[in-house]
Amino acid sequence: MGNEIQGEDICEKQEGWDASDVGKRIPKRVTSQGTYFNEMIVEVFCQMCGASFIGPTREAGGFLGGHECMHAWEISQIIGREDGLHE
Numbered sequence: 857m858g859n860e861i862q863g864e865d866i867c868e869k870q871e872g873w874d875a876s877d878v879g880k881r882i883p884k885r886v887t888s889q890g891t892y893f894n895e896m897i898v899e900v901f902c903q904m905c906g907a908s909f910i911g912p913t914r915e916a917g918g919f920l921g922g923h924e925c926m927h928a929w930e931i932s933q934i935i936g937r938e939d940g941l942h943e
């Protein structure tokens with residue numbers, strides 16, 4: 857048995873993931889940033905605008921972080937316009 861991962865689905869896709877791939881693991885994925893191993897495919901959504909994303913954990917984090925930054929900026933613009941306060 858050793859270090860084998862038991863009972864987990866493997867996804868060989870390197871792109872184009874959809875709902876049927878959620879919960880599977882990508883053994884190896886080579887990108888221009890680096891090589892990812894054993895990454896889980898997850899589905900996440902943005903609580904601010906309802907956009908959703910399916911893909912590797914790393915990209916899901918980027919999706920959430922990107923939306924969070926963008927919506928925080930939008931809110932700061934609204935607040936700035938209404939009361940002129942700045943942090």
Ligand SMILES: [Zn+2]
Binds near residue numbers: 902904906907923924
């Ligand atoms: Zn959003």
